[in-house]
Amino acid sequence: MDRTARNESAFVDEARIHVRGGDGGAGSAAFRREAHVPKGGPAGGDGGKGGDVVLEADPALSTLLEYSYKRHYRAERGTHGKGGNRDGADGADLILRVPVGTVVRDEETGETIADLSQPGQRVVVARGGRGGRGNTHFVTPTRRAPTFAELGEPGEERWIALELKLLADAALVGLPSVGKSSIIARISAARPKIADYPFTTLVPNLGVVDAGESSFVVADVPGLIEGASQGAGLGHAFLRHIERSALILHVVDLSGGYEGRDPLADIAVIDRELSAHAAELAERPQVVVGNKLDLPGAAERSQRVEAWCREAGRPYFAISAATGEGIPEMLRDVASRVRRLRESAAERPDEAPAMFVYEPASERVVDVVRLGPGEFRVRGGRIERMVIMTDMANDEAVAYLQRRLQRAGVEEALRKAGAEPGDTVHIGPVSFEFEVPAQDASPGGEDDG
Numbered sequence: 001m002d003r004t005a006r007n008e009s010a011f012v013d014e015a016r017i018h019v020r021g022g023d024g025g026a027g028s029a030a031f032r033r034e035a036h037v038p039k040g041g042p043a044g045g046d047g048g049k050g051g052d053v054v055l056e057a058d059p060a061l062s063t064l065l066e067y068s069y070k071r072h073y074r075a076e077r078g079t080h081g082k083g084g085n086r087d088g089a090d091g092a093d094l095i096l097r098v099p100v101g102t103v104v105r106d107e108e109t110g111e112t113i114a115d116l117s118q119p120g121q122r123v124v125v126a127r128g129g130r131g132g133r134g135n136t137h138f139v140t141p142t143r144r145a146p147t148f149a150e151l152g153e154p155g156e157e158r159w160i161a162l163e164l165k166l167l168a169d170a171a172l173v174g175l176p177s178v179g180k181s182s183i184i185a186r187i188s189a190a191r192p193k194i195a196d197y198p199f200t201t202l203v204p205n206l207g208v209v210d211a212g213e214s215s216f217v218v219a220d221v222p223g224l225i226e227g228a229s230q231g232a233g234l235g236h237a238f239l240r241h242i243e244r245s246a247l248i249l250h251v252v253d254l255s256g257g258y259e260g261r262d263p264l265a266d267i268a269v270i271d272r273e274l275s276a277h278a279a280e281l282a283e284r285p286q287v288v289v290g291n292k293l294d295l296p297g298a299a300e301r302s303q304r305v306e307a308w309c310r311e312a313g314r315p316y317f318a319i320s321a322a323t324g325e326g327i328p329e330m331l332r333d334v335a336s337r338v339r340r341l342r343e344s345a346a347e348r349p350d351e352a353p354a355m356f357v358y359e360p361a362s363e364r365v366v367d368v369v370r371l372g373p374g375e376f377r378v379r380g381g382r383i384e385r386m387v388i389m390t391d392m393a394n395d396e397a398v399a400y401l402q403r404r405l406q407r408a409g410v411e412e413a414l415r416k417a418g419a420e421p422g423d424t425v426h427i428g429p430v431s432f433e434f435e436v437p438a439q440d441a442s443p444g445g446e447d448d449g
């Protein structure tokens with residue numbers, strides 16, 4: 001995309017935001033208390049799950065502007081479990097609406113999280129934390145009355161980069177030098193290069209057109225020529241951009257064009273290239289725009305084009321990008337077509353694929369780093385969460401954690417990295433002394449979550 005055009009046109013199509021799922025509520029370590037039962041069994045309810053942060057592609061939006069004002073987003077937390085086996089309530093999801101065509105990346109890993117190309121498509125970008133399990137879950141034959149419960153899992157958090165791919169409502173399509181760039185410069189704040197030689201535009205430009213209560217996005221793409229669908233000129237790449245626009249503004253030069261061309265022959269060339277590239281492009285809603293109405297002979301040619309369009313059932317507007325003549329009428333019509341196209345796209349939400357949940361590749365990895373002599377750090381999303389969910393003040397809970405870490409392969413990974421008994425091991429915010437436990441005598445039947 002043309003940097004200059006983007007900067008000068010106040011068109012924000014990139015944003016970086018921090019998203020955080022709601023924390024899970026803590027499980028409860030309560031016991032039954034009834035008037036006539038001196039000491040009842042465990043009765044701690046589970047914590048509620050924290051809400052997810054979800055991005056949803058909304059066809060009513062056309063920019064990422066609002067995300068450059070507010071950068072931090074957090075979903076609701078789950079509430080804590082209570083005695084009497086009462087579970088906490090789940091936190092509400094936070095739905096962030098973004099324009100269709102937004103590509104989402106994980107800032108840290110660079111992984112592409114999603115390409116939200118369908119209206120209504122959703123992706124979970126930061127999961128809410130699990131609720132901690134209440135003490136009833138930790139009953140075993142040898143531990144009838146567990147005094148511990150899990151803490152809530154913290155919500156995931158990350159910085160994500162949002163980028164709106166070229167996804168215009170309408171694309172200006174036509175032969176070179178017909179005035180596509182001149183039109184976008186006239187109707188938006190975009191300032192592409194304009195010149196009287198073909199192929200002045202080498203990269204697509206986007207412009208936001210302010211049409212009263214709504215706005216829409218127009219793309220100015222490099223000129224197409226005969227054979228573009230075969231790769232001639234700037235070829236395929238730009239036809240692909242056109243594919244993503246709901247409406248085609250087919251621009252034709254009424255001045256006789258370069259090399260004294262006939263506008264009807266020009267229309268036929270572009271039509272052929274569009275349908276040769278993809279059959280559905282020929283069916284795409286199209287408005288024919290006759291440009292350079294100010295030049296000699298243009299009015300007469302315009303009448304012929306208009307008659308032909310009426311016959312062919314295509315809407316037609318004659319304009320001059322140079323003088324501005326005819327432009328308000330054309331914009332009113334285009335704005336209302338864009339609105340209708342967006343509405344019909346929004347009415348097909350069932351086409352949207354199922355919600356996708358992002359899980360970074362690093363999530364399941366157990367990674368040991370040696371910090372210095374006798375000091376190690378263990379990293380891994382799942383491992384770190386096990387630690388964070390443990391009530392470190394409760395010996396029983398810590399012993400339970402140790403067995404889980406061992407089963408997850410932490411002890412083995414530490415040993416491979418050269419750790420010896422007595423060394424210091426950091427996991428998340430907690431530090432332990434590395435000790436090789438006596439041969440596992442733990443009771444079975446515990447869920448590894």
Ligand SMILES: Nc1nc2c(ncn2[C@@H]2O[C@H](COP(=O)(O)OP(=O)(O)OP(=O)(O)O)[C@@H](O)[C@H]2O)c(=O)[nH]1
Nearest residue numbers: 176177178179180181182199200201223292321322
């Ligand atoms: N007289 C007159 N000249 C125009 C008008 N619109 C564009 N031009 C001129 O036509 C030439 C080409 O205009 P551009 O806007 O660069 O054309 P383009 O379609 O973007 O061309 P490519 O980027 O090469 O495909 C320039 O010299 C413009 O000044 C118009 O309405 N009237």
Ligand SMILES: [Mg+2]
Nearest residue numbers: 180181200201
């Ligand atoms: Mg141009």
